[in-house]
Amino acid sequence: MANKQPLLDVKDLKQFFRISNKFTVKAVNGVSFHIYPGETYGLVGESGSGKSTIGRSVIRLYDPTAGTINFDGVDISGKLSDTEVQHLRTNMQMIFQDPMASLNPRRKVLDIIAQGLDVHHLYQSKQEREERVYQILEKVGLSREHANRYPHQFSGGQRQRIGIARALIMNPKLIIADEAISALDVSIQAQVVNLMKEIQKETNIAFLFIAHDLSMVKYISDRIGVLHLGYLLETGTKEEIFSNPVHPYTRSLLSAIPLSNPRVEKHRTSETYDYETSGIDYAKGVSNHIDGTHYVHATPEELKKWL
């Protein structure tokens, strides 16, 4: 793992939003992580923790306030040249949460999926364009008859497959999945997750998987990062995070997952964590190495207390 070159390397990323002269929202406050090719990195945290902001900064929907983002050997955190934009927009793709809202209701599936090809002029003939869409459709478990339908004619799970197809057609190296399965039924979630895993095996795509459902994140991710209030509090492989959570916030997050075991779950109450009364100041903390790839954000005294 160590001698491999990371595909995405985010260092000390800060993303602030100025609301007024006096008030700035520090949505992401010094976050560092990296993703290797073919790996899935899960970002978890409650709403407002900055997980979606990170995704959007990485794909450059925002201009990062500070820090560097290195993608595929190119620094993409500053002002981008045309070739860099071209490189970024083809090699990094995004899947959104609500498949109904993210697909244009007035266009056919064929045109929705081919839009990336259209924008970047990636085909020679109309036939080639259609052929590539058909191939992708089959890859995500739809058939070519579906190409001439409109988004409203599909079920939720099928729509999300269209979203995945739209991302895949560019042959990206990294896909950012922002709550991509949260809006789906449990049984459909499993289908979509299986599909993502299968595609990953085949094409060695890396995923940045942003979600708040920890059991799904645990299932799909190789490594996990826990965010709270713009700080990356703990990161490590899923085994490290789930079997040895160090930070009290991580522990409360894990204990909040309802277990599907009624006899255990009935008399279990979740651990509470309140940042304001806990006496922890994230701004003072630094990243501490625990073991392997396991890092915890804390001051030395706090770390001593938790271990």
Added chain:
Amino acid sequence: MTESKKMEEKILSIRDLSISFQTALGRVDAIRGVEMDLYRGETLAIVGESGSGKSVTMKAVMGILSSNGVINSGSIDFSYYDNHEKIDVDILKLTKKHMRSHINGKHIAMIFQDPMTSLNPTMNIGAQIMEGMIWHKRANKKEAYQRALELLELVGITDAKKRMKNYPHQLSGGMRQRVVIAIALACNPDLLICDEPTTALDVTIQAKILELIKDIQKKMNISVIYITHDLGVVAKVADYVAVMYAGKIVEKGTVDEVFYDPKHPYTWGLLSAMPDLDTFDDVLYTIPGSPPNLSHKVEGDAFADRNIYALNIDHRLEPPMFKITDTHYAATWLLHEKAPKVEMPQALRDRIDRMLKEASDDGK
């Protein structure tokens, strides 16, 4: 359990409910013979995929079916107390006007999925909580205000006096859902229906909200129906579970029976599809295919086409509810005495054994 149950009073009893919708594509039989019972102070969870009819059933109970909905048959008997006088009604026979002035909000309250859309953005939350009390209970403003303060404290909102003047957009998602719960509880309902109450919320807040509802339920002795597709939530809150598929209940029982001894292949599939924190399998189990289109007439068992355990008869004749114990029923021909013996998938068996072991370890 069964003996004490007979002492308890039945609050809701749905019999042979069948509902269709007239759509541009023809008639859709959304509910096809649902039967359900609920006792005072108990919690029922209805689980199933989208389109299985769980929300439609509950909308029928509230009398808020959309205008193209037709009730073909059945009865929904609901009993409630009005001034300490017990009243039994069949909700389906009541007029909309009567429902609005006597039942909805007063005796049956509902909590919806998205707290932002179920609150009025132009009214402060104090006024929204008081509204129901002033309307239904003829409370004067002062009483209502006092009660609203109590309710806000009950649902765990600190600094209630100040919060009364806040508007929904000034509150976080978890706070908003607490306000919605306060509104639902304002008139001391007998029955609380929660339609995916925590789906839009974070896990940490979800746990808090569920614990809150459970706590209030115990204090006020109300019955709660949860509509959800999260089996973890079911495990946490429910006494009874009803699994719905294509407009029918395919399995019902106590939460222990359904989780530890499921009988219907669809329930097996649901339980297997859920990732638990101990599985490291490569592929998550999925139920093959997709739910049937209910605008076509269903021949035999609606689940037969997706069911690898389907028998010949499944494609021709609809299975009745087979009784397993006094509380546990399942609609599958596999339970017929002449059916071949089929066990649940090994992976699920292993998982249930693991859960049982965990539970007994936990007890020690």
